[in-house]
Amino acid sequence: MKEIYLDHAATTHVDPRVKAVMDKYWTEEFGNPGSFHTAGLRALRALNAARASVARVLNCIPEEVIFTGSGTESINTAIKGVFRANKAKGKHIITSTVEHHAVLETCEYLEKHEGAEITYLPVDRYGQVKPETLEKAIRPDTILISIMYANNEVGTINHIAALAAVAKKHRVLFHTDACQAGGVLDIDVKKLGIDLLSINGSKIYAPKGVGILYVRRGVPIHPLIHGGGQEFRMRSGTENVPCIIGFATALELAHQEREAENARLTVLRDTLIKGVLSTVPKTFLNGHPTERLPNNVNISFMDIEGEALLLYMNEHGVCASTGSACTSKSLDPSHVILALGLPYEASHGSIRFTLGKNTTEAGIGKVIEVLPDIVQKLRHLSPVNLKMEDVLPQEKVQEIKTFQGAP
Amino acid sequence: MSIELKPVAHADVKAKKDAAELEEWFYTDIVKDHFFNPRNIFKTQAEVDGYRPDGVGMVGSPACGDMMKMWIKVDKATDQLIECKWQTFGCGSAIASTSMLSVMLTENGGMPVEKALQLKPQDIVKRLVDLPARKFHCSVLGDKALRAAINDYFRKSGQDARVVVEGAKVIDKILKITDKDIEEAVLEGAVTLEDVQKKTKVGAQDKSCIPEVEQLIRFYREKYFGGKQ
Numbered sequence: 001m002k003e004i005y006l007d008h009a010a011t012t013h014v015d016p017r018v019k020a021v022m023d024k025y026w027t028e029e030f031g032n033p034g035s036f037h038t039a040g041l042r043a044l045r046a047l048n049a050a051r052a053s054v055a056r057v058l059n060c061i062p063e064e065v066i067f068t069g070s071g072t073e074s075i076n077t078a079i080k081g082v083f084r085a086n087k088a089k090g091k092h093i094i095t096s097t098v099e100h101h102a103v104l105e106t107c108e109y110l111e112k113h114e115g116a117e118i119t120y121l122p123v124d125r126y127g128q129v130k131p132e133t134l135e136k137a138i139r140p141d142t143i144l145i146s147i148m149y150a151n152n153e154v155g156t157i158n159h160i161a162a163l164a165a166v167a168k169k170h171r172v173l174f175h176t177d178a179c180q181a182g183g184v185l186d187i188d189v190k191k192l193g194i195d196l197l198s199i200n201g202s203k204i205y206a207p208k209g210v211g212i213l214y215v216r217r218g219v220p221i222h223p224l225i226h227g228g229g230q231e232f233r234m235r236s237g238t239e240n241v242p243c244i245i246g247f248a249t250a251l252e253l254a255h256q257e258r259e260a261e262n263a264r265l266t267v268l269r270d271t272l273i274k275g276v277l278s279t280v281p282k283t284f285l286n287g288h289p290t291e292r293l294p295n296n297v298n299i300s301f302m303d304i305e306g307e308a309l310l311l312y313m314n315e316h317g318v319c320a321s322t323g324s325a326c327t328s329k330s331l332d333p334s335h336v337i338l339a340l341g342l343p344y345e346a347s348h349g350s351i352r353f354t355l356g357k358n359t360t361e362a363g364i365g366k367v368i369e370v371l372p373d374i375v376q377k378l379r380h381l382s383p384v385n386l387k388m389e390d391v392l393p394q395e396k397v398q399e400i401k402t403f404q405g406a407p
Numbered sequence: 408m409s410i411e412l413k414p415v416a417h418a419d420v421k422a423k424k425d426a427a428e429l430e431e432w433f434y435t436d437i438v439k440d441h442f443f444n445p446r447n448i449f450k451t452q453a454e455v456d457g458y459r460p461d462g463v464g465m466v467g468s469p470a471c472g473d474m475m476k477m478w479i480k481v482d483k484a485t486d487q488l489i490e491c492k493w494q495t496f497g498c499g500s501a502i503a504s505t506s507m508l509s510v511m512l513t514e515n516g517g518m519p520v521e522k523a524l525q526l527k528p529q530d531i532v533k534r535l536v537d538l539p540a541r542k543f544h545c546s547v548l549g550d551k552a553l554r555a556a557i558n559d560y561f562r563k564s565g566q567d568a569r570v571v572v573e574g575a576k577v578i579d580k581i582l583k584i585t586d587k588d589i590e591e592a593v594l595e596g597a598v599t600l601e602d603v604q605k606k607t608k609v610g611a612q613d614k615s616c617i618p619e620v621e622q623l624i625r626f627y628r629e630k631y632f633g634g635k636q
Contacts, residue, residue: 029418305472307498311442333472344470381445381474381502383494384469 004363005029008295008356009152009204010181010321014246015357021249021307022207025242033239034228050248054393056212057255058197062220066213066234067244071179071200072102073212073224075146077235078175078196079106081143081221083116086173090141094172096121096129097339099148103177104335121147125341125395126288127156131166138170142349147172149181149197153336153352154287155296157185164193173219177325179211180293183254183296184262195219199251201243206250209245265294265355268364272297272353275368277403280375282388284400286350287339295355300337302386304378305348313351314372318367321352345391437536438503445454447492447509458492462563464555467488467548473497473551475505479512487517493552502529509550520557524571526550528594530629578620581613586623593627594628600624 031039033047051062058065068074068126083093093110097120109222110116119137121129122329129147136296138145145167146299160176167174175196178187189197197218198210227236253378254261277283280357282302306322313320322334325359333347379385389397434442451456460478467474473496480490491509495502508531512518528550554571559571575585582609592606600621603609612619 098416216488303469303496305497305501308442311499315443344472345468348469360468381494383465383497384496386469392534 003056004318005358006320006353006355006363006367008320008359009155009293009352009354011202011208012205012356013254013358014207015250017253018206018250019349020243020244022246023085025245030242031241034230034240035087043239046245047239050244053248053252054212057187057251060214061297062216063232064189064214064217066215066231067211067239067247068210068211068231068235069240070202071177071198071211074198074200074211075100075102075177075179075226076106077144077177077213077221078198078215079103079144080110080224081234082173082175082196082219083114084108084222085220085330086143087114090133090139090143091115092117092139092142093117094119094121094134094137094145096123096147096152098123098127098151098370099146099179100152100179103146103148106297113315122244123339124227125393126291127151127154127340128158128288129163129337129391131162134163135170138166138172139248142170142172145172147176149178149185149187150293151287151336152180153299153334155180155293155354157181157291157293158192160192167195168193169362180296183251184258184293185200196221201247203249204245204247204250204254207243208348210240210247214248223262232285244318247294261395262294263359265359268355268359268361269294269297271361272355272364272367275364276371279368279372282377284388284392285403286340286342289399289403293354295359297353299353300346300350300373301349301351301387302346303349303382303384304375308378309351309374311348312369312378313367316366316370316374321354322350341393342396343391343393345386346388412464415474417487421465434499434503435536437507437534438500441503441506441527441535442499445506447490447506447513449492449494452554460490460492460556462556462558464552464557464558464559466551466555467496473548475500475501475548477505477509477549477552477556479556479560481564483564485517486520487512488512488523489517490518491553495548500535503535505549507531507534507553508553509587510534510592526553578623579607579609579613579616582608582611584609589623590627591601593624594631598628599622 012103024397029042029046031043033040033044049067054065055062068077073162079093093107095107095118103358108117108118113117121133121137123129147163149160164174173195176194178197179200180203181187183204187197195216198211198216202208221337223234225236230236273285276299277285280301284300286298286300287296310320333344334350336349337350388400421618450457458478461481462479463476465476476494478492479488481487481635482489489513493509495505511531511534512523531549558570561567575587577583577585578589589603590605591611592603595606597603597606603620604611607622
């Protein structure tokens with residue numbers, strides 16, 4: 001049975017072109033960029049070229065790019081690092097309720113162990129943070145704002161430039177978790193007007209175990225990892241040269257090809273959304289209808305539970321997810337779905353399909369073909385039979401009706 | 408030459424606990440069989456509507472993510488369960504557990520009502536051979552739904568004296584948290600007092616109840632997980 005992989009937001013395969021570029025850095029060009037000999041020098045040159053390439057995509061200088069071990073590490077460095085370097089100024093951090101656990105858990109840690117005060121901004125029913133909501137939350141002791149670029153579960157894109165402008169006006173540092181946006185959206189840091197940005201490799205067809213943190217020159221920040229002083233003293237430890245080269249190559253490729261690929265994925269995404277919503281009764285889309293990642297589809301199925309649906313789909317070779325990969329093992333409903341204002345009754349059956357390079361029209365067609373029967377079978381086993389208009393917020397019901405009326 | 412990385416068996420308790428976190432989510436063949444081919448279910452809605460059970464029980468709610476409904480028929484002469492139908496809203500293991508429970512109740516001519524009342528979640532888990540530890544709590548609703556159905560049967564057949572009342576004892580006097588809440592938290596995987604507090608907020612204000620809470624955690628860990636951490 002052919003596997004239809006629709007979980008690209010969890011991780012992507014490594015692009016064969018990326019792997020080819022990386023290959024010799026495992027066994028031949030294995031030098032340590034810090035060594036004082038030609039083998040080390042060759043590695044240093046390759047590392048510098050990778051950094052310059054990432055800097056071009058971000059429209060920054062190479063010294064502002066720090067290579068890390070993951071998106072999570074970049075986020076931890078950004079939040080803990082800025083907090084620790086600025087706590088004399090204040091201890092207040094602002095973030096949103098729908099952030100990835102890498103942000104939420106880091107904030108929670110600082111709150112519990114280092115005296116930080118955290119404000120979690122609510123989002124609208126699509127998952128967006130409103131600039132006016134942000135502005136109201138800023139205090140004289142606010143030192144950092146961290147808002148995600150695009151949501152990993154429902155794919156909603158935030159207006160980062162507008163949010164960053166609010167931060168700038170109040171002279172507060174702004175970090176964005178761009179782990180789902182890298183390679184897909186514009187990550188020109190000058191245009192966005194941000195101070196820090198995190199991206200990881202495992203979502204952009206680069207290998208796992210590598211990420212970057214952009215830190216604008218002059219931003220006061222402490223490192224998490226101390227030692228030999230690599231990465232401008234921001235991330236000690238011998239550089240992971242092969243993966244860094246893979247990351248830079250993948251990001252370069254993604255940004256060369258993103259327009260065409262985004263257009264292709266948007267068509268497939270909308271085919272999947274329309275296909276499911278029109279063939280399976282009592283379903284609705286989560287997140288923004290248009291301001292969403294070109295590869296994200298998040299649909300709620302009433303009266304059934306997400307994991308059971310996932311298992312049945314897996315039997316048909318369809319790999320999808322409930323919420324983020326981190327939460328699919330836990331039973332609590334997704335914090336993102338709840339933050340959109342959905343009641344608990346309607347929050348256990350959301351499924352995320354995330355498309356990618358190897359997603360085809362035929363694959364999407366297969367999903368639309370198998371889903372109605374699976375859902376019907378599980379609903380038949382379920383004692384729950386809720387009416388959408390009874391449990392969903394009024395505006396959501398209206399949105400669903402509007403969609404059904406559309407051609 | 409190629410080498411394969413193999414998992415190792417852990418000797419000490421701490422390592423075992425860490426290993427449980429890496430546990431594969433894949434279900435065993437028996438669980439999968441019951442999930443994909445559920446037994447004793449209604450084939451059509453007409454069948455549901457036309458069914459004449461001796462007792463019906465329902466527990467859980469769609470809001471908490473698990474809900475179960477059970478219909479039973481009892482042979483009054485022998486006091487044995489002869490038929491059991493069910494519906495479950497929940498994850499794969501909740502569905503498989505209910506299916507397995509329905510088989511256990513009706514096989515070999517049916518289970519005596521008194522014996523059915525004694526069924527514990529681990530009896531179902533044992534028959535499913537191996538349910539991932541974090542999924543253990545999914546099998547708990549089954550026996551609760553069954554007891555609710557049996558009580559319904561007792562009431563409908565005028566055997567009120569046999570109705571089994573499941574009481575809960577308030578432990579945290581301020582937040583009104585009961586031993587059932589603590590039991591639930593342990594079944595959801597809580598091991599330490601901190602885990603249970605994260606789920607229930609028990610003892611947040613009423614600190615005097617903490618020793619009793621700790622005792623209950625040990626008791627339920629012992630009861631459901633044989634004391635193994």
